[in-house]
Amino acid sequence: xxxxxxxxxxxxxxxxxxxxxxxxxxxxxxxxxxxxxxxxxxxxxxxxxxxxxxxxxxxxxxxxxxxxxxxxxxxxxxxxxxxxxxxxxxxxxxxxxxxxxxxxxxxxxxxxxxxxxxxxxxxxxxxxxxxxxxxxxxxxxxxxxxxxxxxxxxxxxxxxxxxxxxxxxxxxxxxxxxxxxxxxxxxxxxxxxxxxxxxxxxxxxxxxxxxxxxxxxxxxxxxxxxxxxxxxxxxxxxxxxxxxxxxxxxxxxxxxxxxxxxxxxxxxxxxxxxxxxxxxxxxxxxxxxxxx
Numbered sequence: 001x002x003x004x005x006x007x008x009x010x011x012x013x014x015x016x017x018x019x020x021x022x023x024x025x026x027x028x029x030x031x032x033x034x035x036x037x038x039x040x041x042x043x044x045x046x047x048x049x050x051x052x053x054x055x056x057x058x059x060x061x062x063x064x065x066x067x068x069x070x071x072x073x074x075x076x077x078x079x080x081x082x083x084x085x086x087x088x089x090x091x092x093x094x095x096x097x098x099x100x101x102x103x104x105x106x107x108x109x110x111x112x113x114x115x116x117x118x119x120x121x122x123x124x125x126x127x128x129x130x131x132x133x134x135x136x137x138x139x140x141x142x143x144x145x146x147x148x149x150x151x152x153x154x155x156x157x158x159x160x161x162x163x164x165x166x167x168x169x170x171x172x173x174x175x176x177x178x179x180x181x182x183x184x185x186x187x188x189x190x191x192x193x194x195x196x197x198x199x200x201x202x203x204x205x206x207x208x209x210x211x212x213x214x215x216x217x218x219x220x221x222x223x224x225x226x227x228x229x230x231x232x233x234x235x236x237x238x239x240x241x242x243x244x245x246x247x248x249x250x251x252x253x254x255x256x257x258x259x260x261x262x263x264x265x266x267x268x269x270x271x272x273x274x275x276x277x278x279x280x281x282x283x284x285x286x287x288x289x290x291x292x
Contacts, residue, residue, distance in 0.1 A: 234272070
């Protein structure tokens with residue numbers, strides 16, 4: 001099949017997994033976002049910088065990126081340099097668990113607690129060839145109606161995930177921005193991640209980083225692509241959403257995630273996700289009627 005054009009959609013519409021093969025000559029800015037699923041990203045061509053949490057990656061053709069559901073991320077490309085071409089694989093956590101065994105956890109490569117964890121895998125030439133072959137073969141079967149295509153898709157997906165996990169275990173050579181400004185932003189984000197349920201402000205984070213709030217604000221916007229206030233809000237909403245997905249009620253969640261009142265939490269959640277907290281809980285836990 002031919003490559004697709006850019007689609008701003010950031011939600012899955014097919015069960016289990018989605019595979020996208022895209023080529024764009026021009027791409028508008030993509031906002032900082034997160035998913036409820038895992039993402040494997042394989043760059044074929046393009047001049048690409050990826051921000052994942054506080055980490056800034058210069059992604060080269062043949063590199064793999066691994067992104068877990070708790071990581072806020074954003075891509076920036078320079079389409080005037082070359083066409084932006086990539087495979088993007090989205091995997092539902094339930095399918096990942098189903099394909100795994102007690103001996104082989106296919107989600108291990110996405111686990112931030114894994115030794116030498118990094119989002120970027122710089123693959124060797126033979127590894128690039130294997131990953132590209134598996135993506136191309138899976139893409140050919142992705143919408144195929146031929147006999148056994150369903151079995152082949154699951155088999156190829158499993159082979160791809162096993163290969164990615166092996167490469168992550170063997171290498172994990174990741175590259176992060178190491179400038180003083182980047183370390184400052186990393187410190188601010190680490191503090192937000194640990195204290196998202198507490199009162200937070202630009203002034204407080206600037207104190208933690210021993211810099212002026214103006215300098216922190218400028219560098220945060222430049223590196224992360226959004227304001228400190230917006231990042232704090234997104235991190236709080238992300239954690240609230242995941243707690244509710246695990247069975248907690250909106251009334252139990254909002255104060256734990258740093259919101260001063262339920263009304264403010266409701267407005268922010270609905271603005272970000274298009275549904276209120278109660279509707280979200282009912283969509284994933286239909287039997288739970290006590291959602292306030």
